[in-house]
Amino acid sequence: MGIRVSNLIKVFGQTTIVHGISFDVADGEFVTLLGPSGCGKTTTLRCIAGLERTNGGTIEIDGRIVSQPEADIFIAPHERDLGMVFQSYAIWPHMSVAENVAFPLIARNVDSATIPEAVAWALDVVGLSSLAGRQPSELSGGQQQRVALARAIVGKPKVLLFDEPLSNLDARLRDRTRAEISRIQKELAIPAVYVTHDQAEALSMSDRVIVMDAGLIVEEGQPRALYRRPAKRFTADFIGAANFLTLTCRDQQWFAPDGSSITLAQPVSGKDGEQRTAILRAEDLRLQARSAVVQSDRINTLSGVIEHIQYMGPHIEYSVKVQDTTLNVLDQIEFARNDEVLVTFSPADLHLLSTNN
Numbered sequence: 001m002g003i004r005v006s007n008l009i010k011v012f013g014q015t016t017i018v019h020g021i022s023f024d025v026a027d028g029e030f031v032t033l034l035g036p037s038g039c040g041k042t043t044t045l046r047c048i049a050g051l052e053r054t055n056g057g058t059i060e061i062d063g064r065i066v067s068q069p070e071a072d073i074f075i076a077p078h079e080r081d082l083g084m085v086f087q088s089y090a091i092w093p094h095m096s097v098a099e100n101v102a103f104p105l106i107a108r109n110v111d112s113a114t115i116p117e118a119v120a121w122a123l124d125v126v127g128l129s130s131l132a133g134r135q136p137s138e139l140s141g142g143q144q145q146r147v148a149l150a151r152a153i154v155g156k157p158k159v160l161l162f163d164e165p166l167s168n169l170d171a172r173l174r175d176r177t178r179a180e181i182s183r184i185q186k187e188l189a190i191p192a193v194y195v196t197h198d199q200a201e202a203l204s205m206s207d208r209v210i211v212m213d214a215g216l217i218v219e220e221g222q223p224r225a226l227y228r229r230p231a232k233r234f235t236a237d238f239i240g241a242a243n244f245l246t247l248t249c250r251d252q253q254w255f256a257p258d259g260s261s262i263t264l265a266q267p268v269s270g271k272d273g274e275q276r277t278a279i280l281r282a283e284d285l286r287l288q289a290r291s292a293v294v295q296s297d298r299i300n301t302l303s304g305v306i307e308h309i310q311y312m313g314p315h316i317e318y319s320v321k322v323q324d325t326t327l328n329v330l331d332q333i334e335f336a337r338n339d340e341v342l343v344t345f346s347p348a349d350l351h352l353l354s355t356n357n
């Protein structure tokens with residue numbers, strides 16, 4: 001049954017923070033709310049959890065309405081059957097790992113005879129069985145976060161909610177814990193809502209990503225589709241910092257700012273003088289020295305000058321000036337500042353945005 005959020009509104013003081021958003025999370029689905037700081041993702045998650053009272057709209061969990069202010073319905077967080085993992089692990093320092101994991105069951109007055117088995121199961125799922133007797137101070141940050149995860153799943157919740165759970169981990173541990181959370185969520189097949197401002201987390205973990213800005217949903221889709229074919233400029237920019245190229249139409253042909261003609265994967269008709277924004281990913285662009293190339297039969301070839309160079313290890317990041325547009329290009333070939341280059345790309349890698357905003 002999953003989660004259904006319909007027309008959710010949240011107001012703090014005089015300010016509306018969430019402006020009537022709607023989305024569903026299907027059974028077993030992993031959905032990420034992705035957006036810049038302050039866009040309302042945590043607030044949305046806290047409304048689902050019941051940690052905030054909403055000002056409008058309906059939230060359903062597993063077919064049951066848990067929040068609907070218009071009908072005066074508000075189910076308390078502990079009665080919503082959910083597991084939550086926060087950025088701060090929020091585990092008790094004076095309790096052992098096993099006691100921490102057992103805590104939600106004890107708080108809910110679950111039959112004490114069933115608790116050891118449930119705790120053993122949860123610790124096994126997160127791979128911490130051998131550390132059940134340890135104190136939190138004897139654990140690494142990653143292990144503490146796994147205790148928090150075990151505690152979130154021990155009651156077999158209907159929904160898992162994550163609020164930036166990896167922010168306090170260092171980069172390597174973050175990658176590993178990311179994979180671990182995905183594996184556990186898929187294994188348990190519990191619908192999950194995950195909040196982050198980190199596009200890599202969102203793209204790698206999610207079945208579906210909901211992009212938010214200023215309390216509204218910008219667009220949503222599967223990670224690959226959102227990255228390759230976003231509908232909105234905001235998405236293209238926020239996920240992977242795309243290059244934007246303004247194309248101008250003349251006689252049913254599109255032209256780049258340097259006057260070169262552009263071949264699209266599929267023809268797109270336009271009026272004379274009409275402009276459209278195209279996106280190009282830095283990794284899809286190739287550089288060549290201008291002097292080394294015979295120009296005649298090349299398609300999608302822009303003339304530019306190397307403006308800025310950053311050596312990144314696996315690749316070199318170039319800023320290439322093409323008329324008034326600066327393109328970021330990832331390549332392995334070495335160029336120097338002010339080198340005159342050609343930037344080429346395949347028609348399949350150029351994506352026209354459906355609107356200009």
Ligand SMILES: Nc1ncnc2c1ncn2[C@@H]1O[C@H](COP(=O)(O)OP(=O)(O)OP(=O)(O)O)[C@@H](O)[C@H]1O
Pocket residue numbers: 012013017035036037038039040041042043044197
């Ligand atoms: N309890 C509160 N009282 C007043 N304003 C709040 C409260 N909680 C959040 N806000 C405001 O609501 C807005 C959205 O906050 P929220 O935490 O949902 O954003 P976010 O997208 O999760 O950002 P971040 O990634 O920084 O956590 C912010 O402007 C914030 O200052």
